[in-house]
Amino acid sequence: MKMNKSKRKIAVAPVDEFPPGERVEIKVGKINIAVFNVKGEYFAIFGICPHQSAPLSRGRLQGTVVCNEHTNWEKEWAHDGEVLVCPGHAMEYDLRTGKAFGYGMKLRTYDVIVEDDWVTVIL
Amino acid sequence: MANSKDNIEVKKVEAAFNPVQDQDLDIYGEELKKYTIVDVDVHVDDTLQNMLPYMDGHFGKRLEAVLEADFMGEPHNSLRNMIAHVSWLGAAYDKHPRAKLATKEDLLERMEYGIIDYSILFPSELLPIGYLPDPKWAAALASAYNEYMVDAYSNVAGVKIAIVVSPKSVEHAVSEIEKHAGNSDVVTVSIPDVGVNPPLGDKKYWPIYEAAEACNLPISLHGIEALIHDNYPLRVAHFPTLMQVHSMGFPFTSMLQVMSVVCEGVPVRYPNLKFCVMEAGITWVPFIMHRLDTAYRQYRTELPALEAQPSEYISKWYWGTHELEKLPKKGDLSKLLDLYQGHDTTMWASDWPHLERDLIAGLMYYDLDDEVRAKILGKNAIEFYGITT
Numbered sequence: 001m002k003m004n005k006s007k008r009k010i011a012v013a014p015v016d017e018f019p020p021g022e023r024v025e026i027k028v029g030k031i032n033i034a035v036f037n038v039k040g041e042y043f044a045i046f047g048i049c050p051h052q053s054a055p056l057s058r059g060r061l062q063g064t065v066v067c068n069e070h071t072n073w074e075k076e077w078a079h080d081g082e083v084l085v086c087p088g089h090a091m092e093y094d095l096r097t098g099k100a101f102g103y104g105m106k107l108r109t110y111d112v113i114v115e116d117d118w119v120t121v122i123l
Numbered sequence: 124m125a126n127s128k129d130n131i132e133v134k135k136v137e138a139a140f141n142p143v144q145d146q147d148l149d150i151y152g153e154e155l156k157k158y159t160i161v162d163v164d165v166h167v168d169d170t171l172q173n174m175l176p177y178m179d180g181h182f183g184k185r186l187e188a189v190l191e192a193d194f195m196g197e198p199h200n201s202l203r204n205m206i207a208h209v210s211w212l213g214a215a216y217d218k219h220p221r222a223k224l225a226t227k228e229d230l231l232e233r234m235e236y237g238i239i240d241y242s243i244l245f246p247s248e249l250l251p252i253g254y255l256p257d258p259k260w261a262a263a264l265a266s267a268y269n270e271y272m273v274d275a276y277s278n279v280a281g282v283k284i285a286i287v288v289s290p291k292s293v294e295h296a297v298s299e300i301e302k303h304a305g306n307s308d309v310v311t312v313s314i315p316d317v318g319v320n321p322p323l324g325d326k327k328y329w330p331i332y333e334a335a336e337a338c339n340l341p342i343s344l345h346g347i348e349a350l351i352h353d354n355y356p357l358r359v360a361h362f363p364t365l366m367q368v369h370s371m372g373f374p375f376t377s378m379l380q381v382m383s384v385v386c387e388g389v390p391v392r393y394p395n396l397k398f399c400v401m402e403a404g405i406t407w408v409p410f411i412m413h414r415l416d417t418a419y420r421q422y423r424t425e426l427p428a429l430e431a432q433p434s435e436y437i438s439k440w441y442w443g444t445h446e447l448e449k450l451p452k453k454g455d456l457s458k459l460l461d462l463y464q465g466h467d468t469t470m471w472a473s474d475w476p477h478l479e480r481d482l483i484a485g486l487m488y489y490d491l492d493d494e495v496r497a498k499i500l501g502k503n504a505i506e507f508y509g510i511t512t
Binding site for chain 1: 143
């Protein structure tokens with residue numbers, strides 16, 4: 001019989017204490033999670049860069065440079081505001097998917113809901 | 124903010140304006156305290172304005188003019204920005220601005236944090252000095268730098284100094300070595316290894332090596348990835364991205380200098396003189412050892428002074444780890460050390476606080492025997508630099 005694992009919820013902050021533009025770091029045991037409010041939308045991503053363990057919660061949010069068939073193989077600035085740049089050595093992660101730009105690797109992302117007026121991360 | 128039960132911590136943080144440093148992290152606890160840690164590549168604010176009080180007359184006026192240059196680089200950092208990197212300026216516009224220049228207070232704060240026991244201070248601004256075409260101007264800058272650093276950083280607990288010499292100004296270099304050798308806080312002679320023609324094995328530089336050996340000071344070669352014209356003995360100016368130039372500029376220049384110094388017989392002529400290479404990574408060390416050995420077998424008669432194959436001499440060189448490569452498996456560093464016999468010669472280096480600096484987690488990631496880790500973190504550096512206090 002397949003058991004449904006009940007998901008753990010971490011209540012992070014009251015909604016009105018976590019406005020757009022702010023970010024929070026959660027430590028759950030040994031796991032770090034970085035949580036962001038980007039223009040009213042919440043994102044949560046595994047919080048330690050696998051390169052040299054820099055804290056991704058301190059990373060800048062900006063865009064990045066892309067170059068692919070959709071840009072006709074020209075360099076363009078894209079994904080403004082949704083690229084998390086590691087404050088260690090500038091590795092970039094898509095905040096929505098956790099995918100590292102330019103690497104075949106992604107970090108775990110977590111669902112974030114608002115429950116009882118609290119921003120809540122679901123592990 | 125929110126709850127702290129069940130071993131959960133929540134805290135508000137802010138985006139880091141400058142790249143995070145080891146003291147921004149909170150992951151080490153007691154683990155590192157058992158090691159004596161020597162960071163062998165540390166940089167402080169050595170912008171030209173600091174050297175002005177130590178230069179007068181003709182060269183003082185020249186430096187005043189340089190400081191007035193309306194160049195849109197770091198304030199007062201005109202020399203380095205004018206002759207290094209400028210072709211690629213702005214290429215990495217999305218990155219952090221250059222990391223904050225570290226003041227003495229920043230350095231002391233870093234050391235008081237308790238991870239780093241010793242810092243070896245290397246030049247930043249004068250790394251292109253080998254390129255400067257006027258040897259007297261280069262010599263004047265080197266003298267002023269050395270005086271400034273000795274004034275500012277002697278007798279500071281845990282802080283040691285690399286004096287810089289201009290390879291084009293051999294007599295001056297010799298006098299600088301002799302002048303500062305008596306200071307126990309001066310632990311090495313830094314020869315910036317880019318832009319200087321001929322390469323560093325040439326006999327014209329041998330008085331520098333003779334003086335350093337006589338004064339019991341090791342030589343530290345420190346590079347810079349890109350000069351505006353030419354990275355002599357390497358050409359990188361034609362590569363369009365700073366990534367390419369950065370990746371290859373440091374290690375290939377250093378490799379060519381290692382080759383020159385060893386093949387010209389410097390270690391035979393000055394057997395007690397120690398050498399190290401800074402800021403070129405370490406994965407290429409086995410390559411240079413064994414590639415030179417291969418050619419040596421065929422062409423030994425061109426190098427009759429050598430009494431052993433090149434790898435035997437190179438195995439005695441020391442290596443600053445930065446930029447420490449991230450190898451695929453945790454066991455890979457140990458394999459690499461085996462390949463170049465680097466257990467007793469590899470020294471942890473961060474390049475703090477520069478943009479590319481390594482965090483100590485980069486070394487701790489690897490599985491190493493505790494004794495080897497202790498050597499890399501500090502014991503090898505204490506041996507190489509002769510640190511006693």
